[in-house]
Amino acid sequence: MNKTVNTSGLLIANVVMHTISACMAGVWISELVSTSGGMTPLAWFETVLAVIAISVGLTVCTYIALRHIPTLPSAQRRIAKIAFIAAYALLAFVLAIAAASVLAASAGEHAHMEHGATEMKSAVESRRRAAASIQNRVSALTDCADVARAMSTQEAATGAFSREGGDVGRVAITLANIGGGCSTARAAVFASRAQLARLFARADRVLIEMRRAIDSDMSRHEKLVAVRRHADEFQRIMRGVNDALAVEAMQSVSDAIRKDWHAAGLPPSAANAITQNFDGLADTLVEGIDDIAALKSQPLPNVPVVSNVAYLVMYPDATMGALAIGAIIELIPLGGILLGMSIIEKGMNGNRAPAEPGDGPRKPRAPRAPSTARRGRPPKA
Numbered sequence: 001m002n003k004t005v006n007t008s009g010l011l012i013a014n015v016v017m018h019t020i021s022a023c024m025a026g027v028w029i030s031e032l033v034s035t036s037g038g039m040t041p042l043a044w045f046e047t048v049l050a051v052i053a054i055s056v057g058l059t060v061c062t063y064i065a066l067r068h069i070p071t072l073p074s075a076q077r078r079i080a081k082i083a084f085i086a087a088y089a090l091l092a093f094v095l096a097i098a099a100a101s102v103l104a105a106s107a108g109e110h111a112h113m114e115h116g117a118t119e120m121k122s123a124v125e126s127r128r129r130a131a132a133s134i135q136n137r138v139s140a141l142t143d144c145a146d147v148a149r150a151m152s153t154q155e156a157a158t159g160a161f162s163r164e165g166g167d168v169g170r171v172a173i174t175l176a177n178i179g180g181g182c183s184t185a186r187a188a189v190f191a192s193r194a195q196l197a198r199l200f201a202r203a204d205r206v207l208i209e210m211r212r213a214i215d216s217d218m219s220r221h222e223k224l225v226a227v228r229r230h231a232d233e234f235q236r237i238m239r240g241v242n243d244a245l246a247v248e249a250m251q252s253v254s255d256a257i258r259k260d261w262h263a264a265g266l267p268p269s270a271a272n273a274i275t276q277n278f279d280g281l282a283d284t285l286v287e288g289i290d291d292i293a294a295l296k297s298q299p300l301p302n303v304p305v306v307s308n309v310a311y312l313v314m315y316p317d318a319t320m321g322a323l324a325i326g327a328i329i330e331l332i333p334l335g336g337i338l339l340g341m342s343i344i345e346k347g348m349n350g351n352r353a354p355a356e357p358g359d360g361p362r363k364p365r366a367p368r369a370p371s372t373a374r375r376g377r378p379p380k381a
């Protein structure tokens with residue numbers, strides 16, 4: 001009894017799914033051929049041709065898989081099925097990424113802007129802490145300046161720190177220079193504090209405007225343009241903040257204080273007195289200054305231009321649903337193809353009717369023993 005296997009339903013379902021997949025890829029292609037956002041007639045022509053080519057190509061592949069692979073001999077059918085599944089899975093993976101990038105564009109852009117705003121807020125807070133750390137060194141600079149001036153006055157009056165060498169003037173001038181350096185660094189900190197206050201206020205206003213833009217009901221394109229404009233302004237402000245942090249002043253004062261005074265030619269008693277009185281202050285001035293210097297050299301946060309596919313990797317929490325939907329759109333046709341091939345193979349095996357009992361091979365007859373009777377005419381009575 002012959003059984004005709006009809007897979008037209010699976011083929012029609014796959015055509016529908018292939019059309020959906022091609023349309024998703026068409027949105028992706030439209031973004032590739034029109035980076036400025038406006039679709040020209042040529043861009044429309046390229047996109048439509050690509051959609052038709054993808055849908056027709058997938059449909060032809062499905063037809064070939066359902067009509068011809070099951071009819072091959074067993075060994076060839078196994079090899080052809082493995083090759084088809086591998087090639088189709090690779091193509092389905094690419095198309096699934098395209099579909100997911102289209103579906104996740106809105107969520108990815110929002111996550112991208114939120115991430116940029118969070119990074120900018122963190123950058124402001126870290127630089128506030130750095131500025132506060134530098135400003136807290138004002139008391140140490142004040143002590144440095146007062147101690148250096150007092151020692152210079154005492155040295156000029158009594159020669160208390162150069163009694164062994166007798167170089168009163170040189171020691172007094174050295175101490176006065178140390179005090180002047182500390183006073184200059186303190187003035188730089190005061191100037192930077194006023195400038196940083198203005199810059200941080202501007203940065204806060206930019207962050208507030210960015211938050212309003214992110215939460216507004218503007219179109220996606222306008223919102224992204226506004227956020228990137230605020231991000232560029234934020235970078236300019238942060239570059240000013242980095243320049244205003246008085247890291248170099250602290251380092252230069254510390255290096256000047258911790259100079260090798262013995263090698264500089266000061267009397268041993270004066271060199272020892274300067275080292276004893278100012279080494280602790282020098283360490284206080286540069287405590288944690290390397291971290292602040294490293295902070296100034298870090299790249300500033302921004303909202304860079306990235307593709308929709310990059311959102312899938314950068315923000316998987318926001319785009320996981322789009323990835324799942326894209327995978328489903330591409331895996332359902334593959335499942336339908338495998339199901340149809342299994343149905344056809346089972347139907348072909350069922351079409352082979354079992355052999356009739358009478359058609360079986362007959363057993364060979366046993367050879368008959370030769371007769372011992374004498375042939376010829378019978379004897380006469």
